[in-house]
Amino acid sequence: MSTQKLEYDAAVGGRVTLPSHVTTYHYAAGALQEIRNLVADCQETTQRSSKLIFQTLPKHMRRRAMSHHPKRLPRKYRQAHKSQMGKGGNQPVSSKRPSRKYRRRPKNLMREYVRRQRRQVWLETHIWHAKRFHMVDRWGHRLAYASCDKTYRACYRASSEHCLLQDISFYCCVELRGSLDLLRKGFDRLTSPQCGVGITARTFLSGRREGSVELFKDGRYPHGGLQRASFMWRPRGTEEDQEEHTLWLWLHPSGAQATLEELISVFQLKSTKQQVLPLKEEEEEQKMEVESEELSKGKQENLSEKSQGKGKLQQENFTKKSSQNNLRFWTQTKALELQPSYSNSENTLRLVALQREFNRFRLTGPRAQRVLLASLRPYQQGELQDQANYCQSALQLSSPAELLSNLVMGHQVVDPRLQRPKKRTKTEGKAPQTLSAGDLLVDQPKSLPESPLWSEEARKRLAQNIMSTHTYDQLRQQHAVVPGAPCAFEQKMQAVPLILVQRPGSQDPRYKRLAYGSGWDVIAPAGYGMALWLTLTMWGARPGGLRELDSVAREAGAEMHLPDTIVGLQQAAAAADEHRVSYFRMPPNKRTNYRRLAVVSPFSAPWKYLVRDWRPPSSSASGSSFYVLRHRQQLEEIAESIRQRRPLPEPLPEEALVQIQLRLVSRGYVKSNALICLPTAVDHMQRWRQIKRVDQAPVYVEPLQPDLNEQLRKDLRQSHKLKLKRLRSGRVREKRKLQETATRRVHIRPANTAHLVHAQLQQMCQLWLPTDPAEMRDSVRRQCSRQVFGYVSSAGFSFTEALVCAVGYVTPAGLQQLVGELPNSRGHQKPPLMCLLRDPDSRDYRWASFQINLNVASPAF
Amino acid sequence: MMGSNPPEHGTKPRSTRNHRQQNHRVVRKQPPRPAVSDRHNIYITSKTDFKAQQRRCEELLNSGAREIFLHCMGFSVTRGLNLALRLVHNSEGALSYAINTSTIQLVDELHPLCDAEDITFRQRNNSALHIKIFNRSLFDIVVPQPSQSQTQAQSLGQFRGKPKSSRQ
Helix, strand or coil: CCCCCCCCCHHHHCCCCCCCCCCHHHHHHHHHHHHHHHHHHHHHHHHHCCCCHHHHCCHHHCCCCCCCCHHHCCHHHHHHHHHHHHHCCCCCCCCCCCCHHHHCCHHHHHHHHHHHCCCCECCCCHHHHHHHEEEEEECCEEEEEEECCCCHHHHHHHHHCCCEEEECCCCEEEEEEEEHHHHHHHHHHHCCHHHCCCCCCHHHHCCCECEEEEEECCCCCCCCEEEEEEEEECCCCCCCCCCEEEEEEEECHHHHHHHHHHHHHHCCEEECCEEEEEECHHHHHHHHHHHHHHHHHCHHHHHHHHHHCCCEEEEEECCCCCCCCCCEEEEEEECCCCCCEEEECCCCCEEEEECCCEEEEEEECCCHHHHHHHHCCECCCCCCHHHHHHHHHHHCCCCHHHCCCCEEEEEEECCHHHHCCCCCCCCCCCCCCCCCHHHHHHCCCCCCCCCHHHCHHHHHHHHHCCCCHHHHHHHHHHHCCCCCCCCCHHHHCCCEEEEEEEECCCCCCCCCCCCCCCEEEEEEECCCHHHHHHHHHHCCCEECCHHHHHHHHHHCCCCCCCCCCHHHHHHHHHHHHHHHHHHHHCCHHHCCCHHHHCCCCCCCCCHHHHHHHHCCCCCCCCCCCCEECCCHHHHHHHHHHHHCCCCCCCCCCCCEEEEEEEEECCCCCCCCCCEEECCCHHHHHHHHHHHHHCCCCCCEECCCCCCCHHHHHHHHHHHHHHHHHHHHHHHHHHHHHHHHHCCCCCCCCCCCCHHHHHHHHHHHHHHHCCCCCCCCCCCCCCCCCCCEEEEEEEEEEECCCCEEEEEEEECHHHHHHHHHCCCCCCCCCCCCCEEEEECCCCCEEEEEEEEECCCCCCCCC | CCCCCCCCCCCCCCCCCCHHHHHHEEEEECCCCCCCCCCCEEECCCCCCHHHHHHHHHHHHHCCCCEEEEEEEHHHHHHHHHHHHHHHHHCCCCEEEEEEEEEEEEEEEEEECCCCCCCEEEEEEEEEEEEEEEECCCCCCCCCCCCHHHHHHHHHHHHHHCCCCCCC
C-alpha cells in the first residue's frame, strides 16, 4: 500500500490494486487524522469562519487563482465569495460590461430604466431631457438643471420675447374633498389673513382663478413657514348641489412631506391603507366561500384573488361574535397604494396625494400664445363649445398678460401628436380677432374652468385609451398614403383634456417691465407628457431647466422660496455646503481670506444672528428665530413711512426680516450672501464729491484686517509636517532593527496616520474661516467698519434692467436707523434712499437703491 | 433711475390718486396693446435710455425709411415730444413731423384684500400721442392724413415693397 501510488479517482487513474490486508494501527492513525481535520474544519467554519469560501473547499475542487476569478468556484458559492471579497476591499475581477447590443434590447433597457428609477423619480420627459440637459438630483427627483448648450441668454430672450418652456411636473398635487366649513376651519389654522386673501376667498372659490397661499405650521404664524402653495377649486356645476368641495393643492416636493403631515394632523386624518370595516351579510358569505376555497386550494387561490383584488390583500378577522346578529369586522390592507389617501373618522373629509397623475408645463413669454394656439386644436365633438371658442380667441391675443390674472381655462384638444409641423418652426402669422381684449378680460363663460381632469374615472379612462406612439406610427404606416397627410383613424383618437392656468407676470411697472414673466401653465393628464412636450418644442418653444426657474424669478424681482420656509432653508444649507467644499478645494494662495476682509459668514446668510444683533437690548425675548414679514398692512406702513422719510411705526417687529429689491446704482457686481450695510455721513459726503468728479470708484474700501490666525496656521502646518516626519523615522528605525535579526527582507510598517491628517485638516479649516457668529453678540452687525443690517439672498445681472439687481432681506430696526441717518434734504428734493452693498469676496462698498417688496406672499411670476 | 437721461418735467404718474381705495385693493395694470408691431412703429417708454431711442430712430431714418411713427402714452408723452423735436432739430431741416392725439382705453384689475369680495375692474382712459416723422423731400410731399389708422396702413403698404435707398 505504501509503495503503490494511487490516484484519487479510480476512473481517472487507471487500474487500482487493493491490498489484501490493512494494518489496523495504520488505518486507525489515518482515521484519527481525518477526524481531527473534520472537527477543526467544523469549529472553524461555525465559530470563527476566518476561512474564505474557496479555502473551505475540499482539495480536489480547488482551482488555480480561484480568489481572483469567481467563475472557478462552484455556482452556489459564488455570491458568498463575491461579498466576502468585496468586504476585504479587493474586488474580484469585474465582470465585463455586456455588449451594447445586449444592453439596448428593449427588455434589458426597460429593466435598467426601472432600476435607475428606484432611487430618484423620473418625470415623463426624463429621457428627452437626459439627452440634452445636465441632470441633477433634487427633491427625490432627477431633474434637468440647464441645457448642455450655452443657452442662458437665449432663455432670457425666450422668456421676454418668445416662449420659454419648462417641465415642472415635480410639483405634487394633493386633492382635498370635504365641506367648505371644514376646509375653511382647517386652513385658518395653517394660514393667516394678514398675508393676503385666504384659500376660501370668493374670487377663487368659483374655480375661475388659481390662487396661492403661504402655509405655516399649525398656529405658529408668523414662525414655522412651510411653503407657498398654489391651489385651485373644482368648478361647481349647476346640477350638483352637494356640500362637497374639491380642492387641488400644488406643493413643492421639498416641503411636500412636511406639509402633508401638517394637513393630516390639522384635519385629523388617518391613512386608509389599513381599515377595519364592518362585514355585511352577503359579503360575509362570499368571504366564507373564498376562505373555504383558500383552505382547499391553498396558495394558488390566494394568488388569483390577489390579481382580482388589484393588489389588495384581504384578511379576515373575527373580532366580535354576538349571539343574535353576528357583527363581524374585517381588516382591509392595501399592499401598495399608488396614491396614498387619508380620511377623517367620519369620512367627511378625504385627502388624496395625486402622485404622477399630471404633467405641468410652464410656458413663459408673450409668444406662448402663438405656440399654444398652433399646438392645441379644439376637439370639435365636445359639448363645451363656448369654452373652446373662448380659449381660441384668448390665445389669439398678443400677450397672455391681457387676460384675467391667474385665469383657469379647461380646454379639450385633439391629440397633440396630430398638430406637429414637419420641421421645427417658429409660429408666425396673426389670426383676425373676433372678440376685443377688454371683453375677454371682463367676462368669461361660466363653463370655462370645467374639465374632465377633475374626475377620477375620466382620468382612468384616459389613461387606458391612450394610443401608444408605437401603435400610432404603425397605423400611420399602414394608412397614410401620402406622407404627412391626415388619416381617417386619427379622427377617432380620444380628446385630451387640458387645464391652462394664466400667470400674470410682474405687476409693478415702476420697478420692472409690466408683465415680464407672464405665460401659461399647462396641466396635462399622465401619459401625454411626451406627446405634448414634443409638439410644443416643435412649434418653437425653447426648453429650459431648473436654472431658468430661478433666473426668471430673479429677473422679475422676486424669490421662488423665502428663506424661512422649509425649501428655502434646505436650499441655503445645500448652497453653503457647496460653497464651502469648493472653497477648500482651492489651493491656499487662491482662497479668499475672509478674516482679512472682515466677513463673518461667507457661505450663508446668518439670519438668526442678524436678528439677534438688531434686537433692542431692553427686550426680554432671547429666542434665536426669524421670519420674513408677510403682513401686508405692516409692510405698507413701513414702505409709506420710508417713502416720506419718517421714522417707522412703532413697535417694530423684532424677529422679522423685510424683503427689499435692490439695484446697484453704477458699477460693481454682487453675488448671493452680499452684505447690506448702513452708510455713514462720510459716505454721503463722498457721494456728492464723486458725482461732481464723475468718479466711478467704490464709495468706501474696507481696510484690510489683520489675520491673527496666519501665524497659527503656519506653525500648525510646520508642526504637523514635523510630526509626520518623526513618526516615519521611528518606523524606519524599527524596520532597521528588525532587519538586523531577520533572515528575510523586512518591510516598513504601514503609516496609519489617516486620523492625524484628518484632524489636522479639520483644525486648518477652522483656522481659515472666521469665528462662528453664534459665539459673540454683535458679531454680525458690527463685523466690518459699516454696520450690517441685511443680507442679499439672490443676485445677478438683470437683462431687463441692464443693471445688477438683487433681492435681499433687512431688519426693520436697521431700516429705522437708515432713515434716521439720511442727510438733510437739499432744496425741496428728498434725499435718495440708498444703502451700501458689499460682496463677500470684495472690499468695495457700492451704492444701491432699494424699495420694499409688498407682494412677498404672492409674487407675480 | 434714469441713468444719464435728462430730468423730465411734465405729467407725473399719479400713484396715489385714490388713496383710500388702494388700501383695500391691489391694482394690477394690463399692458397696453401694440397697434402695429413693425420696425417703423416705435413705442416710447420712460425707462429706455433716451440716447438709445434717438440713435435707433436716426438709424432707421438713415437706412432709407421715409417715415417713422413714435407712439407714446401717459408719462412718456413728454419724452416722445422731446425725442421728436430733437430728431427734427438735428436733421437740419430734412425732417418734419405731424402729430395726432388719441385716447386709449385701459382696463385695470382691482384685486381685493379680504376674502368676501370678488375681483373688480376699472376702466380708465389715458392720453396718447402718435408722432409721424417724415422726410421733407421736395418731390414727394406726403400730406398727413386726418385718421391715424389710414395713414399707417398706407405707409405700411408703401414701405413693404420699396425702401428708399438714399436720403437727401
